[in-house]
Amino acid sequence: MKTFRIAASFLLLCAVGLCGNKGFNPPPAGPAASYPLHEAHDDEKATIAIDPFTTPEKAAVFKTRYRDYGFMPVRIIIANDGDKPLMLDSIRIELVTGSKEKIRQATRDDIFRRLARPEKVTSKSKIQLPIPLPRDKNPISKDARDEMDAALFGAFPITPHSSNNGFVFFDVAGINDPESGAHVQISGIKSGTQELFYFDIPLQPFVDPASR
Numbered sequence: 001m002k003t004f005r006i007a008a009s010f011l012l013l014c015a016v017g018l019c020g021n022k023g024f025n026p027p028p029a030g031p032a033a034s035y036p037l038h039e040a041h042d043d044e045k046a047t048i049a050i051d052p053f054t055t056p057e058k059a060a061v062f063k064t065r066y067r068d069y070g071f072m073p074v075r076i077i078i079a080n081d082g083d084k085p086l087m088l089d090s091i092r093i094e095l096v097t098g099s100k101e102k103i104r105q106a107t108r109d110d111i112f113r114r115l116a117r118p119e120k121v122t123s124k125s126k127i128q129l130p131i132p133l134p135r136d137k138n139p140i141s142k143d144a145r146d147e148m149d150a151a152l153f154g155a156f157p158i159t160p161h162s163s164n165n166g167f168v169f170f171d172v173a174g175i176n177d178p179e180s181g182a183h184v185q186i187s188g189i190k191s192g193t194q195e196l197f198y199f200d201i202p203l204q205p206f207v208d209p210a211s212r
Contacts, residue, residue: 023143024150026061029165032079039199044191045082048199050184051075053167062151064144069114070173071106074184074203076153079163082191088155088164090188095170095203098181105168108148112140114171179203 029051032038038049053059053073059066066073076093080086095103116139153166172178187198 024062024147026075026151026167029075029077029163032077032163035077036205037201037203038077039201041197041199044196045080046086046189046191046196047079047081048186048201049077049079050201050203051077052179052203054179063147064115066111066169069111069118070171071111071114071169072172072178073151073167073169075165075167076184076186077163077165078158078189080158080160083160084191085160086158086196087190087192088157088188090190091155091186092188093153093168094185095172095178096183096185097172097175097178101175102185103170103172105153106171108152110171111148111169112145115140115144 032047032049033040035049035051037051038047040047051074053061053075054067059073062073072095074095078086078088093105095105097103151167153168154164156164158164170178182203184201184203185198186201187195189196
């Protein structure tokens, strides 16, 4: 009985700790097919949705104001409706702007460099030399690091009949209206040894000019 009470107390403390966690807490992701911006490959039994967090209301979920640092946060939701795991080791996620410029998703270090030294990159250029992370003991706050680690999309295998979601960040510093005419391309996903056809999802819903 004593062991039971100790175990129960431990579980209660864990629950209280979880409830009191004020870290990164985005709204739960819905089914991929429920988002307006999605593409389904019925024959390959995979669906991917994107959900841009570019409005002030949606961006408020982050403590760090990433748009002020030139980053565009986009949530990626991948659903596996097949019977084989989807392997993401070689996944490639790119933003293709309206002017056809391709921008790879930023890495964790890319983002931390910008947060630590925002003055180092004020606009995009064709050639950018690597900017080392500053050698200060704690150039980035713990809150910012924890938020990034919780938010970033993880390239983990997606088991059959399940889904995975997370955020990617595109460096759009110096690009005027990066959302207009842009789309997100996702490739390199494999089902077993077979690579899926790439996904190409517009960043904004299509509006038929005739309906205006």
